[in-house]
Amino acid sequence: MSKNIQAIRGMNDILPEQTPLWRYLEDSVAGLLDGYGYRQIRMPVVEFTDLFKRSIGEVTDIVEKEMYTFADRNGDSLTLRPEGTASCVRAVQEHGLIGGGQPQKLWYIGPMFRHERPQKGRYRQFHQIGVELFNFDGPDVDAELIVLTWRLWGILGIRDAVQLELNSLGSSDDRARYREALVEYLSARFEQLDEDSQRRLSSNPLRILDSKNPDTQALLVDAPKLADYLSEESRVHFAGLKARLDAAHIPYVLNPKLVRGLDYYGKTVFEWTTDKLGAQGTVCAGGRYDGLVEQLGGKPTPAVGFAMGVERLVLLIETLNKVPAELARQVDVYLAAFGEAAELAAVQLSEQLRDAVPGLRLVVNAGAGSFKSQLKKADKSGALFALILGEDELNRQVVGVKPLRGDAEQQTVAWDALSAHLAACLAQA
Incomplete structure (x- = not known):
């Protein structure tokens, strides 16, 4: 393999x-x-x-x-x-x-x-x-x-x-004057510099100033200061x-x-x-x-x-634990549909909701499944609400709105009032 x-x-x-x-x-x-x-x-x-x-x-x-x-x-x-x-x-x-x-x-x-x-x-x-x-x-x-x-x-x-x-x-003129003074100072102490700083002395001496070597930093205590050459x-x-x-x-x-x-x-x-x-x-x-x-x-x-x-x-x-709490939730609403007719209606309903509620994060169940399995997927998604659409709801032109967080009761909402109801619920969440 x-x-x-x-x-x-x-x-x-x-x-x-x-x-x-x-x-x-x-x-x-x-x-x-x-x-x-x-x-x-x-x-x-x-x-x-x-x-x-x-x-x-x-x-x-x-x-x-x-x-x-x-x-x-x-x-x-x-x-x-x-x-x-x-x-x-x-x-x-x-x-x-x-x-x-x-x-x-x-x-x-x-x-x-x-x-x-x-x-x-x-x-x-x-x-x-x-x-x-x-x-x-x-x-x-x-x-x-x-x-x-x-x-x-x-x-x-x-x-x-x-x-x-x-x-x-x-x-650049300031740095040229300072570089000359710094090189003169460090050249007299060349053997005390770390290997990296010895290499930089002829090519990029100012980089020696932020050397992480403690011995080199000790040498720099009495070195010329750039501020004096500005x-x-x-x-x-x-x-x-x-x-x-x-x-x-x-x-x-x-x-x-x-x-x-x-x-x-x-x-x-x-x-x-x-x-x-x-x-x-x-x-x-x-x-x-x-x-x-x-x-x-x-x-x-x-x-x-x-x-x-x-x-x-x-x-x-x-x-620092400064991650905004709302980032943990990526789904607002999960639409569970039961039966072929409801699944077809869910396509229309979901797009209407997306048009009516800007920014709504809505997931439509895929792959059918039983009532229990779909609600289990809805809960696992992290959504705040599950929308339930079956044959009975479809005939009555209503949708079940089930809160998935907290202990609020499920409500039945008319299809044409659903977007306003969801917007209000999400604003309070």
């Missing part, structure tokens, strides 16, 4: 009992972003590899170790997208959405792919919701991104479990962001070691973190990337955005 084929490690099925919470989260985000004037964009999951090498940086862990890259039949090097910002930038450039300084407020949702060691909250196929703004250069939109995420945490009931960490990376323009921008967050009463922690893992960030960077999920503590992160559009062949364009991990947010909602 041949071996059963299973899913690839780190690429998970999202089963029917899990999807209601996913849809709740996705719908909450979509409704919120609609309210802030953002429009959805959808990009392909496969791009030319060079897009990510040029945007993320060839010496980052993502490009060096984690991308799913392959040659297609034409010999082109293609990659399953490891993140969404580069694809979004490519799309808005290709379709002329940001030419002439056109402002764009966009969002997207979909799977991303990284070949990492799978663990709780970190998978090889994972899902992100991303937001990207183009041709806005002030701290006001940086603040808006943070304010709307703060509002989302309130909607989801997780506000008390997350913390905002904030930093400014300054301009230009006046960068300081004013960061001060403007903090002032707006203070005005919105959003608490934050300044983290001078927050640099983010992608090369394209500058000025504002931020992360929403939690201590409820173990090692995978970041649930949303982003910042400003004013140089990326030009880096990918476009004209200088201010840009800022963030991405949030759907799996981690779902896990956090579950961990």
Whole structure:
């Protein structure tokens, strides 16, 4: 007997009992972003590899170790997208959405792919919701991104479990001056650095700041501070962001070691973190990337955005027991019909009810069955009410309405009054 084929490690099925919470989260985000004037964009999951090498940086862990890259039949090097910002930038450039300084407020949702060691909250196929703004250069939109995420945490009931960490990376000139000072400081202590940091010293020294090695962190205590190398323009921008967050009463922690893992960030960077999920503590992160559009062949364009991990947010909602109770019920009404004539009438009745009661979740029994077996299926479905339609009810043009939860009595309702009766019952449930 041949071996059963299973899913690839780190690429998970999202089963029917899990999807209601996913849809709740996705719908909450979509409704919120609609309210802030953002429009959805959808990009392909496969791009030319060079897009990510040029945007993320060839010496980052993502490009060096984690991308799913392959040659297609034409010999082109293609990659399953490891993140969404580069694809979004490519799309808005290709379709002329940001030419002439056109402002764009966009969002997207979909799977991303990284070949990492799978663990709780970190998978090889994972899902992100991303937001990207183009041709806005002030701290006001940086603040808006943070304010709307703060509002989302309130909607989801997780506000008390997350913390905002904030930093400014300054301009490219600021970082160049700081990088020189940091490299000089760390080069004198090269032998004390961990192997990963030694490698990064010549390629991406700022990434050493968020090293997880305790010995390296001890060395960094007396290292030069990026804040001391910020230009006046960068300081004013960061001060403007903090002032707006203070005005919105959003608490934050300044983290001078927050640099983010992608090369394209500058000025504002931020992360929403939690201590409820173990090692995978970041649930949303982003910042400003004013140089990326030009880096990918476009004209200088201010840009800022963030991405949030759907799996981690779902896990956090579950961990905090913030799953809305109504998500447990996927069926409102179960229609049980007995006899061929009643089964035919059930087709007409069910469609009339769906027309008359918007949003009604109605299941019609399939496969016939006895009165007892159909009511057993109705109860197992989780429905609040069973509708009973047999030969007697059909002749009298009535339907039995049997509550399946609680101790209320069954009622007989006229066919033409059924929709109003059901709507009233469901409103009280």
